[in-house]
Amino acid sequence: MANGNRPHPVGTMAPNGFGLYDMIGNVCEWTHDWADLSFYQHSPHVDPEGPATGEARVARGGHFLYPSAPNRAAKRLWADPLERSPIMGFRVLVRDAP
Numbered sequence: 001m002a003n004g005n006r007p008h009p010v011g012t013m014a015p016n017g018f019g020l021y022d023m024i025g026n027v028c029e030w031t032h033d034w035a036d037l038s039f040y041q042h043s044p045h046v047d048p049e050g051p052a053t054g055e056a057r058v059a060r061g062g063h064f065l066y067p068s069a070p071n072r073a074a075k076r077l078w079a080d081p082l083e084r085s086p087i088m089g090f091r092v093l094v095r096d097a098p
Helices: none
Strands: 028-034 057-060 076-079
Touching: none
Parallel strands: none
Antiparallel strands: 028 057, 057 076
16 A cells, blocks of 8 residues: 555655655545546547536545555546545645745
8 A cells, every 4th residue: 555554744755757746645636527427528628627517526646545556646536525535635735936
């Protein structure tokens, strides 16, 4: 299992090539999109926004309970946004002033 079966503090692992930390393997990150299993079959190819409504939201990335090998930022999961889960979270971005 990745990360010792628990989430880790941000910045513990090395950043990726873009200088971003923890893009996969800590917790899956909620997105704005509602889940629709057939959406990508009929969606625009550039910057699809997802359906306007739904019952489950999309989350992306891997989580600490998932084996390391299949974890990737493009991995899509979906869940009821009202349910709590230790593997779901969100990303807070901090931007240094120019």
